Amino acid sequence: MNYNFDEIHDRTHTSSKKWNPSMYKARFNGHTDLLPLWVADMDFKVSEGINKRLSKVVESGIFGYTGFDDEYYDAIIRWHKEKHNFALAAEDITYTPGVVTAVNFCLEVFTKENDAIIIQTPVYYPFSNAIRNNNRKLITSPLIESEPLYYTMDLEDFERKIIDNDVKMFILCSPHNPVGRVWTREELEKVAEICLKHNVLVISDEIHSDLLFFGNEHTPFMNISEEIAQQTITCTAVSKTFNLAGLKISNIIIKNKELRERYQKFMDQQHLLSPNAFAMEMVKGAYLESDDWYEQVKEYIEGNIQFAADYLEKETENLRMRPLQGTYLGWIDARKFSTDPEVLTELCEVKAKVAFDFGHWFGEEGNGFLRINLACPRSIVAEALSRLKKAVEL
Numbered sequence: 001m002n003y004n005f006d007e008i009h010d011r012t013h014t015s016s017k018k019w020n021p022s023m024y025k026a027r028f029n030g031h032t033d034l035l036p037l038w039v040a041d042m043d044f045k046v047s048e049g050i051n052k053r054l055s056k057v058v059e060s061g062i063f064g065y066t067g068f069d070d071e072y073y074d075a076i077i078r079w080h081k082e083k084h085n086f087a088l089a090a091e092d093i094t095y096t097p098g099v100v101t102a103v104n105f106c107l108e109v110f111t112k113e114n115d116a117i118i119i120q121t122p123v124y125y126p127f128s129n130a131i132r133n134n135n136r137k138l139i140t141s142p143l144i145e146s147e148p149l150y151y152t153m154d155l156e157d158f159e160r161k162i163i164d165n166d167v168k169m170f171i172l173c174s175p176h177n178p179v180g181r182v183w184t185r186e187e188l189e190k191v192a193e194i195c196l197k198h199n200v201l202v203i204s205d206e207i208h209s210d211l212l213f214f215g216n217e218h219t220p221f222m223n224i225s226e227e228i229a230q231q232t233i234t235c236t237a238v239s240k241t242f243n244l245a246g247l248k249i250s251n252i253i254i255k256n257k258e259l260r261e262r263y264q265k266f267m268d269q270q271h272l273l274s275p276n277a278f279a280m281e282m283v284k285g286a287y288l289e290s291d292d293w294y295e296q297v298k299e300y301i302e303g304n305i306q307f308a309a310d311y312l313e314k315e316t317e318n319l320r321m322r323p324l325q326g327t328y329l330g331w332i333d334a335r336k337f338s339t340d341p342e343v344l345t346e347l348c349e350v351k352a353k354v355a356f357d358f359g360h361w362f363g364e365e366g367n368g369f370l371r372i373n374l375a376c377p378r379s380i381v382a383e384a385l386s387r388l389k390k391a392v393e394l
Contacts, residue, residue: 003293005044005300006377024355029345034355037384040177040329042243042375044297049289050242053281063277068095072280075287076251080236083210086220092255094264095275097248099207099235100126103171106203106233107134109266110259116165120153121363124177124205128363131171139165142365143179149322149333151179153187159194170195172204174221175212178331178362178371180324182216185224192221192228201259202232207250208327210241210294213302216325222255230256233263240327241294242286243375249279297375301328304374304381311385318392321372328375332356335368337392344370351391354384 011019018024018039021032028034045051057063073090080086096102107130111117117131118139131138141158143151161167172191175182183191195202204221212218222229237250254260267273305323308330312319318336338344341360348354348370359369374381 001296001300003044003047003296005297006379007045008377008379009043009045011043028349028355031349031353031355034349034353035380035384035387036355037373037376037380038355038357038371040240040327040373040375041245042297042328043377043380044243044375046243047285047290047293049293050244050282050285053285053289054278057278057281066274066277066280068274068280071284071288075284079287080220084218084220084223086223088253092253092260094252094254094260094267095272096250096252096267097272097275098239098245099205099237099250100130102233102235102250102252103127103203103205104130104134105263105266105270106201107131107136107169109262110201111136111168115168117169117171118158118161118165118167118200119171120158120173120176122178122359122366122369123171123173123362125361125363127171127173127205137165139167140363142363143176149179149320149331151176151181153183153191155190155194158191159198162194162198162200167198167200169201169203172202172221174204174206175208175218175326177208177327178329178357178359178366178369180322180327180329180331182212182218182325185219188219188221188224192224196227196231200231202228204232204234206234206236207240209236211298211301211328212326213298213305214323214325218326222253233259238283238286242282242290244282244286247276247279247282249275249283251283300378301375304328304376304378305330307378308372308374308381308385311382315385316389316392319388328373329357330372330374331359332370332372333368334370334392337368339368341367344368347391348388351394352384352387354387 113135116137121140144154146152209218234253239245309321309323320333357371359366
């Protein structure tokens with residue numbers, strides 16, 4: 001490898017939300033001595049292509065207002081076509097500071113107060129937060145654990161709840177965070193059929209779509225059919241793939257002209273017209289000049305995934321993790337130890353001194369689980385799992 005992903009970078013005295021104790025302590029009951037493997041950013045330096053682009057901006061010494069040029073759109077179009085056979089035009093792409101921001105905006109633009117919005121739990125908790133914060137009605141259709149730690153969609157329950165609650169919007173997580181599923185085309189076709197039948201607008205969060213492992217392939221939801229493409233808003237970004245979350249830029253893809261104009265009008269009203277001076281060059285550096293870094297980081301993370309799954313299988317009796325298909329967020333099953341959130345909180349924060357995302361944050365279906373961030377040096381993964389094993393055995 002040309003990049004050293006084993007290198008440790010001390011971020012405890014930076015403004016890192018993940019590593020600085022003064023910043024994460026509020027999330028973890030005041031604890032300031034935890035090994036952090038929670039929030040979804042990587043502990044790897046970015047690619048040389050990105051660094052060179054950002055360095056040129058710094059060297060210019062001028063940080064005025066920026067606009068979107070042809071190279072920016074060409075970079076996004078090139079990446080999605082080459083990596084996912086997802087054909088885009090420049091007019092399909094709308095800038096928003098982040099995917100969670102876009103989800104909140106879509107709720108405000110395309111639904112009304114008390115409208116029913118459906119999600120598939122356990123799922124990324126900012127979805128439910130956004131629904132509640134915007135005074136919409138939260139409807140959950142839990143995933144089915146069809147075999148140990150392998151989840152499928154309960155499509156009968158999904159459609160029944162859409163009908164019973166007059167659901168207006170579905171927030172799809174693809175690949176799914178936190179269970180690590182990469183949905184098959186056949187699964188997504190069935191979802192599309194239901195949403196078209198009942199006129200449900202789909203917000204498809206595909207922010208992890210580049211992070212695929214063990215031969216799995218991502219199907220963009222818009223690629224299912226032209227009909228569903230006109231009823232879908234797809235959210236992508238460079239942030240997870242290239243460890244660039246702090247620069248705040250995402251690509252919100254809207255092929256339906258009427259929906260796009262409504263969304264852009266709202267963005268104009270918020271005066272969110274352009275990114276910061278670094279963000280646009282960051283996207284170009286990622287999508288045009290980082291293919292080598294991208295392939296190498298996927299290989300390294302896949303090794304971490306297998307390492308973690310093997311370690312828990314061989315070294316512990318009460319903890320398991322199925323190798324995930326997508327994302328870099330492992331879903332550790334601790335149900336044999338306990339399903340009580342308070343017991344697991346004490347296990348991790350007090351005994352193991354490790355910060356994970358707790359499963360119950362993702363919905364009650366997550367009780368008894370821990371989400372571990374595996375996009376870090378393997379030595380950190382090993383240390384975290386060793387601490388967890390010792391804590392369970394106490």
